[in-house]
Amino acid sequence: MSTQIVNIQPLSQPVDLGVEPAKFSPQVEAEIDRHLAKYPVMRSAILPLMFIVQRERGYLDPPGVLYLANRLKVRVTDIWEVATFYSMIHTEPVGKYHIQVCKTLSCKIMGAGKVTEHCSQKLGIKVGETTADGRFTLSEVECLGSCGTAPMFQINFDYHENLTPEKIDQILDKLP
Ligand code: FES
Numbered sequence: 001m002s003t004q005i006v007n008i009q010p011l012s013q014p015v016d017l018g019v020e021p022a023k024f025s026p027q028v029e030a031e032i033d034r035h036l037a038k039y040p041v042m043r044s045a046i047l048p049l050m051f052i053v054q055r056e057r058g059y060l061d062p063p064g065v066l067y068l069a070n071r072l073k074v075r076v077t078d079i080w081e082v083a084t085f086y087s088m089i090h091t092e093p094v095g096k097y098h099i100q101v102c103k104t105l106s107c108k109i110m111g112a113g114k115v116t117e118h119c120s121q122k123l124g125i126k127v128g129e130t131t132a133d134g135r136f137t138l139s140e141v142e143c144l145g146s147c148g149t150a151p152m153f154q155i156n157f158d159y160h161e162n163l164t165p166e167k168i169d170q171i172l173d174k175l176p
Contacts, residue, residue, distance in 0.1 A: 015076040022063035028056060032071065043072050046082055050089055059090040087141040095130045095137040097175055100154045103140040106147035111163075115151045116140060118165045122172065136172075 024032070035048045049071065053064040060068075060083050069076045083089045087100060101107075101116045116138070120126055123136050130137040146152045149161030160171050 017062045017066050017076060019062045019066060021067040021070055022053065022057060022061075024056060024067075028052065036071075043074050043078070046072060046074075046079070047086075050079075050083065054089060059093050087139070093130070096135050097155050098137045098139065100139045100141045100144070102142070102144045102146070102150070102152055102154075104143035104147075107143075107150040107152060110150040112140075112151045114165070115153060115163050115168065118168050119153075119172075122169070135175075 032049055032052060035045045035052070036042060039045045046068070049068055050060060053068060054060050057064045060079075065076060065079050065083065068074075068079045072079075083091055090098070099119055101112055101119065103112050103116070107115075116127060119138050123131055123138060125131055125136065125138050127138055127140050141154075144152065144154055144159070146159055146161055151163050152159060152161040153163065154160070155171070155175075160167070
């Protein structure tokens with residue numbers, strides 16, 4: 001039996017994304033500078049800067065990741081570790097309305113599964129998918145800190161609580 005030697009690249013090695021870093025307007029650069037000035041350690045500004053890059057590019061794409069790594073003087077993997085930890089940072093394009101259904105204990109007990117199922121049926125998409133018109137993306141996420149008003153979901157930055165099928169219909173039908 002032969003032993004296969006696998007060459008695993010340590011994380012400290014530079015990662016080549018094969019793209020040029022994103023470019024932003026002077027106004028956005030100035031906004032980024034203002035955030036950087038608030039922190040004695042540059043990398044502490046990672047989340048505010050990620051939100052700006054996401055807002056400008058729609059999601060954290062490879063050029064955006066590279067821009068952040070260069071700007072914060074950290075490794076691409078440092079950016080990626082944070083980006084993939086937080087559900088509010090998107091590493092894939094999302095629809096105009098991102099529905100994030102909480103699937104953790106309180107919400108699960110109170111019917112999170114039915115909330116997801118109702119959204120899924122109403123919109124004709126599965127979890128992780130976006131409607132063909134680009135309006136809705138459906139995701140399931142961990143606790144959003146609103147356990148006392150379970151079941152709940154977040155649409156973009158707004159919380160919607162004590163959900164029922166009727167309430168979900170009202171919320172989704174009212175969106176412009
Ligand atoms: S368990 Fe759903 S908000 Fe905490």
